[in-house]
Each structure stands twice: as structure tokens, then as C-alpha cells.
Amino acid sequence: MGKGKASRDTRCVETALSDLTTPVVDLAVEQAREVAQEPSVEGFHQIRITMRILLTLWWFYRPLTDSREFTRHRTIYKSIANAAGKARDFDILVELLRLQGKCTSASTPEISAARNAAVDAGKEVLSPLSIQMQLGQILSQTSANLTSRHSCHQLRDFADKRVAKSEKQLHKQIAQALRVKKPDLAALHDVRKLAKKTRYLLELLEPVLSRGHRSTLIRIKKTLKPLGELNDVVVSEMLLRDNPSFLSATDRPKKIRHWFKKERKRRLRASACLLRKDWS
Incomplete structure (x- = not known):
């Protein structure tokens, strides 16, 4: 850590977008692939976290971006996070009920059916191809807009x-x-x-x-x-x-x-x- 702080980072924030964002986008696509193969509790949780990280990065860049584009991109990130979150919320409910011994054999199928419906409803939004295309387009468009300003913060x-x-x-x-x-x-x-x-x-x-x-x-x-x-x-x-x-x-x-x-x-x-x- 000491070596990292020794020399001042001279990059422009405008051109650093790809360095900061590409690893997060790649992670989201990989997580979507894993969830497509096995819709696990942890898988949905990780996708939601990754979307929140991207939302944070877009807040970080908010002063340098167009307000309408910012709102549109934020909506896309939230839609992906919500699709993962709905299934995740049902998993949390089941876990809380089981941990406290309040979940009966009658209630579990009811919740599982609702959880499966949430998974099915979010399949299109959470598909690896859809996420890769949407996030890739957002990154490409935002990067182009930032660099076209010819400014350097x-x-x-x-x-x-x-x-x-x-x-x-x-x-x-x-x-x-x-x-x-x-x-x-x-x-x-x-x-x-x-x-x-x-x-x-x-x-x-x-x-x-x-x-x-x-x-x-x-x-x-x-x-x-x-x-x-x-x-x-x-x-x-x-x-x-x-x-x-x-x-x-x-x-x-x-x-x-x-x-x-x-x-x-x-x-x-x-x-x-x-x-x-x-x-x-």
C-alpha cells in the first residue's frame, strides 16, 4: 500500500472510466452465467451487489455526465438489481423462517413457488447476453461522451x-x-x-x-x-x-x-x- 501511495496517480478521471468499470461489468456477466446455470441464493446476492457497485460508480461520475443519460443508465442498473433482488428476498424469508423454526411443510412450497416465479420473470433481464449487451453499451457510450469533452480532471x-x-x-x-x-x-x-x-x-x-x-x-x-x-x-x-x-x-x-x-x-x-x- 505504501508503494501505491508513493507516486501520484496522474490519470484523468475521464479516461479512467474503463479501468474502473470494465472489471465490474465483466464480473456481472460472469455472475449472470453462473446464475443461469444454477439460480442459487448466493448467486442472486452477488449480482445485486455488483449492480450496486456500478450504481456507485455512476454516482462517482455524476458531475461529468448528462443528467438524462445518467437517469437512463441508473434505471437499467436498478432493473437488473431488482430482478436479482426479488428472488433473493424470497430466499431470505425462507432462511429466517427455518432458522427460527417457524417454517412448516405447508408454507415452504408456497414461498418456493413465488420464488420460482420471480426467477422466471427475471430470466430475460438477468440473461448473460442481455447484461453483457446493456452494460457494454452503457460503458462504451459514457466513455465516448467523457473523452469527447477534451477535459482532464x-x-x-x-x-x-x-x-x-x-x-x-x-x-x-x-x-x-x-x-x-x-x-x-x-x-x-x-x-x-x-x-x-x-x-x-x-x-x-x-x-x-x-x-x-x-x-x-x-x-x-x-x-x-x-x-x-x-x-x-x-x-x-x-x-x-x-x-x-x-x-x-x-x-x-x-x-x-x-x-x-x-x-x-x-x-x-x-x-x-x-x-x-x-x-x-
């Missing part, structure tokens, strides 16, 4: 500023979440989104930043764990609410609803407590 200076902006947004949202006496679910969800964006930026740009952010990255990862666990419960509750047949097929719907409500409150308190401890 130093990559390191630009990266320092964008990371500083992301960290500022995160700290502001954390402060807002901690101002209320009672933990607020929406505020903590916003903290999670900004923390993930900042994490991906730090991990992607660490070699070119003018200073280290290791302690911040460690703190963010620690914060994201309970927030992610809270989100799992919230999303699963929403699936149960939106799909009454999941509960009606069980012999103890009230107990299941009660457990999720109790678990949501417990994880909400735990997330707020850790946030106050590590960021106050």
Missing part, C-alpha cells in the same frame, strides 16, 4: 472530493438518525444506503486516494452488518404482508407475525445502539 483530486462528499452525506444522515429518541426505521435505512455507497467508493478508489480510509471502512462494515440484518426482517415482513397465502398455509400465522414484529424491534434497537456507540 485529475483522478486523485476528483476521487478525494467525491469520497469526501459521500462521507459528509453519511455523517449528516447518521446525525439525523441519532437525533430522535426512538429509533426510526426510515432514517436507519437511509444510513444503510449511504454507508454502502461510501464503502464501495472506498474499496474501489483506495489505490488512488491521497490518504487512507481504513478506520472509516472498518467502522462502516461494522455498522452495515446489523443494518443488513434489520433490513432482512423488514423485507420479509413486507413479503408476508403482500402475500397472505404464505401465512394462511401455516398452522400458526399469529405466532409468525408476532415473531417478526418482535425481531424487527430488537434489531432496530440493536442497530441504533451500535450506531450511537460507534459514530456519536
Whole structure:
């Protein structure tokens, strides 16, 4: 790491797009191939993460891109992430029910059928060829637009500023979440989104930043764990609410609803407590 910081990175951010983005696009295509062969829980999860990384990179380049193109590209990334996320959400629900011993033999087929329907519905969006074509076109078009401007923003200076902006947004949202006496679910969800964006930026740009952010990255990862666990419960509750047949097929719907409500409150308190401890 010391050697990497010894010489200043003199690249322009405009011409660095391909270096930063191509490995992520290639990873997304490979993940899509794996999911096409075996639609596993982890496979869907990894595709969603990769799309979020691309969304973060496009936020990084936002000041240099056309607003309409930015919005269109962002929509494509989100559609791929959502297609993977829908199947992943059903997997999380099943896992939570099984871990807590609340999943009966009657409820599992109901959820599995819905999960398979989500997989089928997302097959076109998640096909390796579709992802390769869409992401390749976005990268090619954006790269051409950036280089046609004949401008050069130093990559390191630009990266320092964008990371500083992301960290500022995160700290502001954390402060807002901690101002209320009672933990607020929406505020903590916003903290999670900004923390993930900042994490991906730090991990992607660490070699070119003018200073280290290791302690911040460690703190963010620690914060994201309970927030992610809270989100799992919230999303699963929403699936149960939106799909009454999941509960009606069980012999103890009230107990299941009660457990999720109790678990949501417990994880909400735990997330707020850790946030106050590590960021106050």
C-alpha cells in the first residue's frame, strides 16, 4: 500500500472510466452465467451487489455526465438489481423462517413457488447476453461522451472530493438518525444506503486516494452488518404482508407475525445502539 501511495496517480478521471468499470461489468456477466446455470441464493446476492457497485460508480461520475443519460443508465442498473433482488428476498424469508423454526411443510412450497416465479420473470433481464449487451453499451457510450469533452480532471483530486462528499452525506444522515429518541426505521435505512455507497467508493478508489480510509471502512462494515440484518426482517415482513397465502398455509400465522414484529424491534434497537456507540 505504501508503494501505491508513493507516486501520484496522474490519470484523468475521464479516461479512467474503463479501468474502473470494465472489471465490474465483466464480473456481472460472469455472475449472470453462473446464475443461469444454477439460480442459487448466493448467486442472486452477488449480482445485486455488483449492480450496486456500478450504481456507485455512476454516482462517482455524476458531475461529468448528462443528467438524462445518467437517469437512463441508473434505471437499467436498478432493473437488473431488482430482478436479482426479488428472488433473493424470497430466499431470505425462507432462511429466517427455518432458522427460527417457524417454517412448516405447508408454507415452504408456497414461498418456493413465488420464488420460482420471480426467477422466471427475471430470466430475460438477468440473461448473460442481455447484461453483457446493456452494460457494454452503457460503458462504451459514457466513455465516448467523457473523452469527447477534451477535459482532464485529475483522478486523485476528483476521487478525494467525491469520497469526501459521500462521507459528509453519511455523517449528516447518521446525525439525523441519532437525533430522535426512538429509533426510526426510515432514517436507519437511509444510513444503510449511504454507508454502502461510501464503502464501495472506498474499496474501489483506495489505490488512488491521497490518504487512507481504513478506520472509516472498518467502522462502516461494522455498522452495515446489523443494518443488513434489520433490513432482512423488514423485507420479509413486507413479503408476508403482500402475500397472505404464505401465512394462511401455516398452522400458526399469529405466532409468525408476532415473531417478526418482535425481531424487527430488537434489531432496530440493536442497530441504533451500535450506531450511537460507534459514530456519536
